Amino acid sequence: MKFTALISILFSPFKWLRKIRGFRLVYTPLIAIVLFTVVMGIILGTLHLQEKNQQEAALFRELSFAKQRIQLRFANNLEAFTSINRELAATEDQVKLNKIAFEQAQALALSNHEIIKIISLNQNLQNQWMAPQGSKNSNWIGNTQNSQASTSALNSTVELSKITGRAAFSKFMSLDIPSQDPLAKESSIVFWQVVPNIVGGEAIGYLAVLYSTQGVLDIIPSDLKAHYRFTLLADDERILSISSDRGTPKRSFSNQTSLDIGVLSPNLTLRIDTYPPPTNLTFRMLIGVLLGLSAFVIWSLWSVLKQMQVRQEAEASLRKETSFRNAMENSTPVGIRAHDMDKRITYVNRAFCEMTGWNPEKLIGLKPPFPFWPDARREELSEKMNRALNSEVVSKKGIEGAILRRNGTLIETRTFIAPLINEKGKQTGWVTSLIDISEPKKIREELAASQDRFTTVLEGLDAAVSVVDLETNELLFANRFYRENFGNDSKGHFKLAGDINTIKTLHDIAEDMHESAPSIPASFLYQESESEEIQLSEDGNHWYEVRRRVIPWVDGELAQLQIATDITIRKEAEELARQQEERMQFTSRLTTMGEMASSLAHELNQPLSAISNYCMGVAKRLDGNIDPNLNKEVLPALEKASEQAHRAGTIIQRIRGFVKRSEPQRKTSSIADIINDAVGLVEIEANRHRLSIESNIAANLREVSLDPVLILQVLVNLLKNGLDSMREAYPLSSRWSAPPVKISADLDTNIFPAMLRIRVTDSGGGIAESVIERMFEPFFSTKTDGMGMGLNICRSIIESHHGRLWASNIMDSEHTKLVGCTFTILLPIESSDSIGNA
Incomplete structure (x- = not known):
């Protein structure tokens, strides 16, 4: 430990040297930048301040010179006015002295631009004379529209001069002078100076001088006004006159001083402004070079400093990150x-x-x-x-x-x-x-076990259980039945929700409760709605019995619980029972109609036979007993009536046999003859309604084995339906231009074996798709007086001949509008026996 401490003491000076070196490396560039910036700023500021002081000193000298010129001019004018008053006040040779005084005033007014006119007034303020005379000397008091203001100001100034016994000045007046007047510009703002003529302590007269503020500035020399702009200002900083309209720069120098032109003079201020000085190219180039060098040096030093700062910031960031990591790991x-x-x-x-x-x-x-x-x-x-x-x-x-x-x-x-x-x-x-x-x-294990039990129960239900957030419409829960039938989103939930207004109301309630107090009233929660039956046609026309309830979810937000039970099987059973009941009603009505048809056939056969016999008997009695010309007209009519009565009986017999489910009475017949007979029967009714029928039969059609009476009845029914459609589409006034109802017959070779094809086409308004689907059903009719059996019987007749009958609409060229309908009949060319043998 002692050795370690000794080593630390020995190397401590080197640590201080490293710190000093680091300080020098970091702060030397910064100090250099600061010193260089300060020196350059001092040099530029000194130059700018020196130039500014020189301009301000020159501006003050010129302003003082202009002030002295104006004051001197007013002092000289006052002395001249006093001299004129002395001439007017002399008693000897008055006429000659008055003339001398007038000539002096005339010369003074013409030589001084600031003077507009000079008026001599007596003691009673009566005008003695006015100078100058001529075009410049207008009568400003009596002949202009400003006379009232001018006279009032003059009287006030005379009164002030009378009281003080000295020369007095009036307030400034803005005169409305016509623009064509040569003195309009100089005389727009004027003021009076009244010099009293005092003799023996009393004023015996007055000398009134009208000054122009613009003329006052003309006292200043022109060369001075070329370098500076002079402005006369009133007390309220109102501009009275200005030497030039030329603008001044925003940073121009300005100075002003008060003009003392008399004891009782108005407060006039003379302001001077500098114009932009001529460009000093050398000085600006020097400043530009100085600024460029300064910017380069600053940029160089700043780059060095930024590099040092980046290094220091990286080291500081590393230390900070290390400290943060240690603190985070420990906490x-x-x-x-x-x-x-x-x-x-x-x-x-x-x-x-x-x-x-x-x-x-x-x-x-x-x-x-x-x-x-x-x-x-x-x-x-x-x-x-x-x-x-x-x-x-x-x-x-x-x-x-x-x-x-x-x-x-x-x-x-x-x-x-x-x-x-x-x-x-x-x-x-x-x-x-x-x-x-x-x-x-x-x-988590306990919750998972509880969740498994609850989910097992819900997953086993044969009903769709779903929970949706009322604010975000997010699906919060869905069981197996819901996922299999409606997917994994909330769209199925809202399909089963029914009324959209109810859903919006629940959303509004959820938002209000979320924004208001957190407590939810118990009366609102767990309030189960009545069961509702909902039909969904998008997934195969299913029916569901739906029950709903608003509940608080696990996060406290309101949610809607919905249970939907599939009742499609029950609905299908109910629908099947209803259809069976309708079929029973149809069967009963068909049975009744068959019985009525048999009764009508039995009852109508006898009168029709009698009509036929009477017609034939009358024809035999008239044969050869009447005029031959009349015989040619009457006998054919009676024969046709007998034939039609016989045909009517045959039709009734055929319908009776059809009702009894007997086979058609086939015989080889020409389809052209049957179509012509049908057209002949219906053409009378067509002409009555201003309509026409056009037939188009293909050539060389072979004869077909069929029941001509029943096929004729089918064609007549279809032609009448076509005429009815034309009557509805075209009013009576425009039926002359209506196209005809067309009936055509040809061979359809697009199928094998080829079949006889008959088409009835009209140009009416077509048939709605919903009507086409049901038009061949029994007892279905769009006519108020129809029974709904015509087309059903027609299809039954065609199917009994092993053929087909259907209808199709005709669209216009743009496929946007129905323009007609075509009924198509396909009949086999060979008989049913040959078809069966084949």
Whole structure:
């Protein structure tokens, strides 16, 4: 110890030298910068101050000179006015003296620009004469619009002069002088000077002189006004006149002085301002070079100083970081230890020593297996540690382990391992941190067991259970049934929530309660809503019975609990029962209609047969017994009436047989004849409504085996439907331009075997998609007086012939509007027997 102290004493001077050297290296550049900046500032400031003092001295001299010139002019004028008054006051040869006085005044007014006019007034203030005469000498008192103000000011000044017995001045007046007047500029602001003519102590007259403030500045020499701007100011800093409108710089020099032009004179102030001086190029170049050199030197010294500061800051930051790391390691409850590449402990902090109960001296240098590991788990912990140290991926979850304290207490730990990399990027060991998880692990195990029991119950339910935060709309909980049917977000919850206004109301209540008192009224919580049936068509038209309740969540925020039970099977059963009931009603109505059709067929056959027999009998009696011309008109009509009555009976028989489910009475027929007969039957009604029918039958169509009466009835029904659609689409006034209802027949060769195709096309407004889907159902009709059996019977007739019947809409060229509808019939060309044999 003594040797160490001696060495320390011997080397202490070198420590002081290093400190002095460090101080010199750090602060010498800073001191140089400060000294150089101060010297340059003193030099520039001295030059600037010297120039400023010279300009201010020159400005004061010129101002004093201008003041003396103005005061001298007013003193000379007063002396001249006094001399004129003496001439006017003389008693001998008055006319001649008055003329001399006038000539003196005339000469004085013409030679002095500041004088606008001179007026001689007697004791009663009557105008004796006025100078000068001519264009300049206007009658300012009587002939201008300023006479009242001028006269009032003159009277006040005369009164003041009369009282004091001295020359007096009036206040400043701003006259409104016409712009075309040559004296407008000089005479805009004026003032009076009244000089009394005192004889024997009494004023026998007055000499009134009108001065112009602009003229006062004309007293100053022109060369002086070329270098400076002079301004006359009143008491209230009002500008009376100015020598030039030329502007002055912002940093110009200025000075002012009071003008004493008389005992009773107004308070006039004369101000002088400097104009920008001519550029001193040499001086500015000198300043520029000086500033440039100064900036370069400062930048150089500043760079050196910054480098030193960066080094000092790095050292200070390193010391601060080291102190912070030591304080953090000693204050944290997390145990920290370091290992070298041989897994030997190289460092431990205070918390790790407290965990193990061992001091640092005994822990540093130990290699696994460590003595603070439990004996029964040493192999397990060694394997975990080796696996973690040899792994290239750092585990964020850590590894669970255990520590046996020196006093025998066992604690559960979680260890996190990270590689220790030096400044060269090379690994030199590992750093491990340990946290005590004994108590949290015990609590977590208990909570996990409780959570498992609760989750098992909810997961086993055949109902969707979901909890949503009312403020953030976040899904807080969802069971298996909810996840399988609605996913892992809250969209399914709000689909089942129903009314959007109710959801918004709950959000507002949650926000109000969050902003107000933290307590939630018990009457609001646990208030279960009535069950509600919700239909969701997006996932296969499912039905759910939904119950809701507002509950406080684990974090104290309001949440909505919702339980949705799938009742789709029950709804489908109810719907199936309803459909069965409707089918029973349809069957009953069809049975009743079949019975009515049979009764009508039986009742109508006899009168139709009688009509046919009567028509034929009348035709035979009239044959050969009437005029041949009349015979050609009457007999064909009677024969057609008999034929139509017979055909009507045949139709009734066919419908009766169809109702009884008998097969059509097929025979080989021409489809062209059937279409022509149908057009002939419907064309009368079409002409009555100003509409037309156009038929287009392909040539060489072979005859087909079918029931012509039933097929004719189908075509008549479809043509009538087309006419009805045209009547709705076109008003009566514009039907002359309406396109015709078209019926066509041809072979459809796009299918095999080829089939007979019949199409009925109209140009009406088309048919709504919802109507097309149900138009062939029994008892469905869009007409107020329709029974809804026409199209159903038509399709049944076509299907009994082993054919097809359907409808399709026609769109315009832009596919934006319905412009018509087409009914298409496909019939087999061969008979059903041949089809069956084939």
